[in-house]
Amino acid sequence: MALDDDSQWWRSAVVYQVYPRSFADANGDGTGDVPGIIDKLEYLADLGVDAVWVSPWYPSPLADGGYDVSDYRGILPEFGTLAEADTFVARAHELGLRVLIDLVPNHSSDEHQWFVDALAAAPGSAERDLYLFRDGLGDDGEQPPNNWPAMFGGGAWERTTDADGTPGQWYLHLFDIKQPDWNWDNPAVADEFDSILRFWFDRGVDGFRIDVANSMAKAAGLPDVDVDPATGELLTNTLTGSPYLNQPHVHDILRRWRTVADSYADSELGARVFVSEAWVTPASELAKYVRDDELHTTFNFDALMCEWSAESQRNVIDLTLRATGAVGAPPTWVLANHDTTRVVTRYGRSITGARFTPKGMDLDSFAGVGSVPDGVTDIELGRKRARAAVLLELALPGGAYVYQGDELGLEEVEDIPEELLQDPTWERSGHTVRGRDGCRVPLPWSGTEAPFGFGSADTPPWLPQPAGWAALTQEVQDADPTSHLNHYRAALAHRREHPALGDGTMAWDGDVPPGVLSFTREPGFRCVVNFGPDPYALPADAQVLIASGDAASGTLGVDEAVWLQV
Incomplete structure (x- = not known):
């Protein structure tokens, strides 16, 4: 195909x-x-x-x-x-x-060649401007440039070490230390x-x-x-x-x-x-x-x-x-x-x-x-x-x-x-x-x-x-x-075949008790999900296309869903 x-x-x-x-x-x-x-x-x-x-x-x-x-x-x-x-x-x-x-x-990655080059370059260089390097705060720049947190824990700034072994600038990493942020203000x-x-x-x-x-x-x-x-x-x-x-x-x-x-x-x-x-x-x-x-x-x-x-x-x-x-x-x-x-x-x-x-x-x-x-x-x-x-x-x-x-x-x-x-x-x-x-x-x-x-x-x-x-x-x-x-597999096959499914619209059905969700999509499709505490009686004139449980009895059990042809 x-x-x-x-x-x-x-x-x-x-x-x-x-x-x-x-x-x-x-x-x-x-x-x-x-x-x-x-x-x-x-x-x-x-x-x-x-x-x-x-x-x-x-x-x-x-x-x-x-x-x-x-x-x-x-x-x-x-x-x-x-x-x-x-x-x-x-x-x-x-x-x-x-x-x-x-x-x-x-x-x-901090192993990307552009970041490797940035670390080797001087503050204010074109290489460093590809990422977000900043001077630190405090008398010796020992504090990060701001208080942003990293998504994976800790702070979002890591301090570099200059070629002579002294502490250098900081770079931003919203995630891990090994994930320096790009500078999207740089064309x-x-x-x-x-x-x-x-x-x-x-x-x-x-x-x-x-x-x-x-x-x-x-x-x-x-x-x-x-x-x-x-x-x-x-x-x-x-x-x-x-x-x-x-x-x-x-x-x-x-x-x-x-x-x-x-x-x-x-x-x-x-x-x-x-x-x-x-x-x-x-x-x-x-x-x-x-x-x-x-x-x-x-x-x-x-x-x-x-x-x-x-x-x-x-x-x-x-x-x-x-x-x-x-x-x-x-x-x-x-x-x-x-x-x-x-x-x-x-x-x-x-x-x-x-x-x-x-x-x-x-x-x-x-x-x-x-x-x-x-x-x-x-x-x-x-x-x-x-x-x-x-x-x-x-x-x-x-x-x-x-x-x-x-x-x-x-x-x-x-x-x-x-x-x-x-x-x-x-x-x-x-x-x-x-x-x-x-x-x-x-x-x-x-x-x-x-x-x-x-x-x-x-x-x-x-x-x-x-x-x-x-x-x-x-x-x-x-x-x-x-x-x-x-x-x-069965659900996806029905979805491919049924003309009501995929992109389009839906309408909520009003004839259901609290705890039950039911909606209709045209032509002729209905989905019912039972979140409630009791079984729900399905419409007698509907054909079951697929159910997550056993809907053959005509009822939808708790925590079950069904697709109906109506």
């Missing part, structure tokens, strides 16, 4: 995220690779997705899982070669799959990223997911964030904005990129597309990133973080549809990604996410990214809710995302030995926050014991897999028509 010629494919696309280090290992060395992705492309095509998004595959010291890029025009040797990347893109297109890759524009940086975009577009890539798309622009003068005078705590919420996030002039950068993408409109693959990763709320503010001259779609973190309740889910759906509709962009729906606790675990806890009101997220109601509240996880309950959640996600108007392994019903791995943790958050937090490794454990493909077709006994996977995943391998689930995997 070749690519279709729909220039608006992205408005309805279901995108599968590949975290390459953990997806598939073709050479058995315990690390995923590009040949492994190629080997599994037919699996992805059979799953029924429309596009594959590959997290960073660039050369990198892997201080932050590849989001510390040392060369934007290459492939990490552990993952493969540029030639193999080209083969992957071509084979994906042969199977009808579009290809998105990550762009990491806020920061590079040379903007020109370089235009060139990087064209390098990959010319190789056939269909688009980019923009990492931290709200971060490149900083407030003039790099002012301090406000501090509570009583406690000393920083008074900034990164979801609503700060001097280093969601600054208005970030949109100038996004418009420039849109011009680059649109310049390919007459090419064989057509205009290329962008997906925003911007942790921004409320939805009306996030919608600014997908105005018609900026990015095409945006990752919906409100939907990802929303708790499992009828009230919050309805509120987040209404907020999303209203905000994206106002700018003419399609909404997207998300349950998980490589930065967040797996949905099975999150939905198996007593607190399942953030509360949403008609005005937006209650910012105090959830622990946040990469963590869940303390407590015991009911895995079976979480998996039951996850089966229902994917039917809700795929029934809504617009596009959707599937994070690798969610189709297998994998849970978060919460007992990785401390000495094996690699997320920089673990070190930066002083070993108090375990970080995101638990959702990045390599996938189980086959066999009855680890490494489940990933790595070998001599070279085990780079993160250990739970023994219980023997029951969740692709091999086992292929043979079980009721498995989580086959549930995903």
